[in-house]
Amino acid sequence: MTASWGQPEWSSGAPLGIMMDLLTPTIADVTADGLSVAGDVTGEELGLTEADAALRGSVAIGLDLRTVEQTICVTGVVEGTAVRQCVRCLKDFDEPFAFSVRVAYERETKAAPPSAKRAEPAKKAAPTVEADADEVNDDIYHYHGDHLELAPMLREQLILAAPMHPLCKEDCLGLCARCGKNLNEGLCKCADEPVKGPFAVLQQLRVKDKEAGGRSV
Numbered sequence: 001m002t003a004s005w006g007q008p009e010w011s012s013g014a015p016l017g018i019m020m021d022l023l024t025p026t027i028a029d030v031t032a033d034g035l036s037v038a039g040d041v042t043g044e045e046l047g048l049t050e051a052d053a054a055l056r057g058s059v060a061i062g063l064d065l066r067t068v069e070q071t072i073c074v075t076g077v078v079e080g081t082a083v084r085q086c087v088r089c090l091k092d093f094d095e096p097f098a099f100s101v102r103v104a105y106e107r108e109t110k111a112a113p114p115s116a117k118r119a120e121p122a123k124k125a126a127p128t129v130e131a132d133a134d135e136v137n138d139d140i141y142h143y144h145g146d147h148l149e150l151a152p153m154l155r156e157q158l159i160l161a162a163p164m165h166p167l168c169k170e171d172c173l174g175l176c177a178r179c180g181k182n183l184n185e186g187l188c189k190c191a192d193e194p195v196k197g198p199f200a201v202l203q204q205l206r207v208k209d210k211e212a213g214g215r216s217v
Contacts, residue, residue, distance in 0.1 A: 054083035084166035088174035108142040
């Protein structure tokens, strides 16, 4: 993994080309003026598994970090190529992707001691608590210590950006329901056979009954 601290125009006093870990920037270096980081990371460095996503090569990441009061705002772009499986023909294909990142980090606070609210037990069951839980922003992450851990956030954002129904192409013909041939590679022999409806067997039984009844008369 290679990464470098970018130097914005507003921080001309800072040295250029400071090399460090892209995925764990130091909290103290993220100020209100902002900090830019960019580099390439692998799926392994992001903690991706085969079940999460398959990548073709590394992923290019460019992020801007800025402190707003007690919150660290992170914006940027993630680009790369993923290996998808088409939902129609089940064939693997390469799909370039590029999506924006807009998240916020807040410092993880320690839970208050249980004795702090013993005098007001009734408030714990108030319905307003559930209402507040519904308003939680999915793009808010938490940090502790002296560094940000960006890998878990990037892994989650990359998974969420994947399409629900990937297609190798919009007009993919899929597989034959009878023989399973990939119809994008040509028609199969099943196309020459007459298509039977769901009641074809019932109609044949009725014909046989009529024929049997006619012979018995």
